[in-house]
Amino acid sequence: MDIKETLFALSNCDSVGNISNSADLCYALLSQYMPVKRLNNQSFVGFLKGDSDYTLMLDAHIDQIAMIVTDVDDKGFLTVQKSGGIDIRTLPARRVTVHGKEDITAVFCSTPPHLSSGEQKYEDISKIKLDTLLGNKAKEIISVGDYVTFQETAEELYGDKLCGRSFDNRAGAVTLLKVSEYLKDKALPFNVAFLFSDMEELGLRGAKTSTFNINPDEAIVIDVSFGNGIGINPEESGVLGKGGMIGISPSLNRLISKKLINLAKENKIPYQIEALGENTGTNADAISVIANGVKTCTLSIPLRNMHTDSEIISVSDIENISKILIEYILSGGVMND
Amino acid sequence: MTELIKTLTQIDGISGDENKVRGFIINEIKDYCEYKTDPLGNLLIFKKGKNKASKKLMLDAHMDEVGLIITSITSEGFLKFNTVGGIDTATLMFKKVRxxxxxxxxxxxxxxxxxxxxxxxxxxxxxxxYIDIGAECKDEAEKLVSVGDSAVVCGGFEQxxxxILSKALDDRIGCAILIKLIKEYDTYDFCASFSVQEELGLRGAKTASFSLDPEYALVLEGTTAADISDVSDSETVCNLGEGPAISFMDKATVYNRDLYNLAINSEVLCQPKRAVTGGNNSGAIHLSREGIKTLAISxxxxxxxxxxxxxxxxxxENAYKLAIFMMEKILSGETK
Incomplete structure (x- = not known):
């Protein structure tokens, strides 16, 4: 499986609410390697059987940030609300896709120069209207409740850097696919569940119900974390290309963190440590407290420009996370610790 | 015209770096007129018609677009930049650039x-x-980019x-109309300039109008339309679909009122520009030498x-038709 090609394919289509193209594609790709079953909403899980009843669950969320139409006016302008964390300052003159009766391109209004009053405040997304260019025909195609998604197409930057929309968390989904491709015929010490969960961006919702259904003994969440950049605190970010970020936090299981670090060291796989004083902001926060509780850790892909249509990752980080996960699974995780 | 606008918008040419746009235009018009490039880079045109014109008329469209210029490369391999021309920061954030x-x-x-x-x-x-090109350090970035290089925010063409939706509609639409006029209008002689550096303050048109030394000028432009949701009718300046906007006055020019009246009262669908805002090459042209009677069709x-x-x-299309109407009136000597 080619990481770049797969990520581009998953990034260039969407999965949110009633739009499931990316999740469907991911489902089909995972089904090549193992039996897959659908769970609540768009979540689904694939299982590889191992030599014990113990189950390790790997999670990557398959949903994305988006917007949702709350009004269509007679001139063809839409009012939208956020579905997930959107930086509304970045919307003016940005093109998006409105998933109406057909997919249409629309552009957010920018303030005309003669009406701009110097220091503008960006507090309310409903004040930034979305121009469909359809005039009074907009109402025939677009309804309240339709989803609006970014539309940048993924592309290569210099070296092994890739840029595109919804890399949060299609990059995680690709990592799981890479691991499942490698493990599909291997003898495993325990069961491995590959969960692709829905509605992370709305508050870790899909992981809650799916984890309850799967009932794992331990879990590792593969998501993205902040990549380095100008003005971004190095303590709050990972450097692109320096390996996956192994989470250590009061809410995470220390044994898993330690074992991931040791395996990375032993096998000379690049890694970084992401030490957090609080919860992780990922599905790990939800998964760890499901049912009787689940030993949980995070392994994160450094990503720049999070929650924009031009998120940037390094392919090598996905490769290196896949390698650590494979070593971890084949060595039995923390099943016997 | 649509294909021509599409092609022109997707050529990158920020102010001071219009070479590729000029190259494309020369290729389009070279069989239809005489042309030369002046020291600033303006493409000056003389188009011979079937009849000698009674008055000397210059048409103008600017080739440059707003964009970015790379000013330094950081140790992490990121590029710092300045804007070239007036750009709202909100419309830059997290955008793809080329x-x-x-x-x-x-x-x-x-x-x-x-x-x-x-x-x-x-x-x-x-x-x-700053711009991220994926380079991991200054040395890597310098393999690809140098300080002083030009960049544009990507914006593909869609109909x-x-x-139409694209980057650089201002003023590649004007360029497309002017190319079409050079190819198709041959009743009278006229001259024209595809000008540089408009977005830096009407710089190219200043030398172009001096060189061409016309009596009349028609400027083919794009102008702000604020006919969007939540803007009152009195503040929209002009509305899409109601024809080209004809200015009586903006921040740079008081337009010749006879030309304004002629245009506004013509059979071609057009609208007054209902605000005294902005400016275009008319500002430089109408003050050239002893003064030039100027109209902008935006x-x-x-x-x-x-x-x-x-x-x-x-x-x-209506801007094209109105330009022909005005050319006929001016070149035949009907205007005062």
Whole structure:
């Protein structure tokens, strides 16, 4: 499986609410390697059987940030609300896709120069209207409740850097696919569940119900974390290309963190440590407290420009996370610790 | 005309770096007229018609677009930049850019999760933004990019009904209309300039109008249309689909009232520009030498100076028709 090609394919289509193209594609790709079953909403899980009843669950969320139409006016302008964390300052003159009766391109209004009053405040997304260019025909195609998604197409930057929309968390989904491709015929010490969960961006919702259904003994969440950049605190970010970020936090299981670090060291796989004083902001926060509780850790892909249509990752980080996960699974995780 | 506008918008040519645009235009018009490039880079045209004109008329469209210039490369391999021409910072953030017509990058900054409450409500200073091309250090970046290189915000061309959506509609629409006029209008002689550096303050048109030394000028432009939701009818300036906007006055020019009246009262669908805002090459041209009778014919553009400007093809067609109407009147000697 080619990481770049797969990520581009998953990034260039969407999965949110009633739009499931990316999740469907991911489902089909995972089904090549193992039996897959659908769970609540768009979540689904694939299982590889191992030599014990113990189950390790790997999670990557398959949903994305988006917007949702709350009004269509007679001139063809839409009012939208956020579905997930959107930086509304970045919307003016940005093109998006409105998933109406057909997919249409629309552009957010920018303030005309003669009406701009110097220091503008960006507090309310409903004040930034979305121009469909359809005039009074907009109402025939677009309804309240339709989803609006970014539309940048993924592309290569210099070296092994890739840029595109919804890399949060299609990059995680690709990592799981890479691991499942490698493990599909291997003898495993325990069961491995590959969960692709829905509605992370709305508050870790899909992981809650799916984890309850799967009932794992331990879990590792593969998501993205902040990549380095100008003005971004190095303590709050990972450097692109320096390996996956192994989470250590009061809410995470220390044994898993330690074992991931040791395996990375032993096998000379690049890694970084992401030490957090609080919860992780990922599905790990939800998964760890499901049912009787689940030993949980995070392994994160450094990503720049999070929650924009031009998120940037390094392919090598996905490769290196896949390698650590494979070593971890084949060595039995923390099943016997 | 649509194909021509599409092609022209996707050529990158910020102010001071219009070479590729000029090269394309020369190729289009070379069989139809005499041309030369002046020291600033203006493409000056003399088009011979079937009849000698009674008055000397210059047409103008500017070739340059707003964009970015790379000013330094950081140790991490990021590129710092200045804006060239007036660009709203909000329309730059996290946009894809193309450097020197080929290198891809992204205007980058802090993600929303790391912003304070105040930061999340206000725009950052433009000089805090930077371009990420994927390079991991200065040496890597310098293999691809040099200080002084030009960049544009990417904005592909799309047609949606009568509307077009693209970067650089200002003023490649004017260029497209002028190319079409050079190819198709041959009743009278006229001269023209595809001008440089309009966005830096009407610089190219200053020397072009001196060289061409006309008695009349018609400027083919794009202008702000604010016919968007939540803007009152009195503040829209002009509306898409209601024809080209004809200015009586803007921040740079008081237009010749006879030419204004002639245009506004013509059979061609057009509208007055209902505000005294902005400016265009008329500002330089109408003050050239002892003064030149000047009119601007502007195609209304929403979100002008962004990578997602919107115009109406019917307005482009009507701007072309109105230009021919005005050319006939001026060149035949009917105007005072």
């Amino acid at each position: 450097i020197n017509g080929e290198i891809s990058g992204v205007i980058s900054g802090k993600p929303i999760h790391l912003l304070s409450k105040d930061e999340a409500k206000t725009l950052p200073k433009t000089n805090s933004l 949606i009904g009568d509307k 195609v209304p553009c929403r979100y002008i100076h962004t990578n997602s400007s919107v115009a109406d093809l019917r307005d482009c």
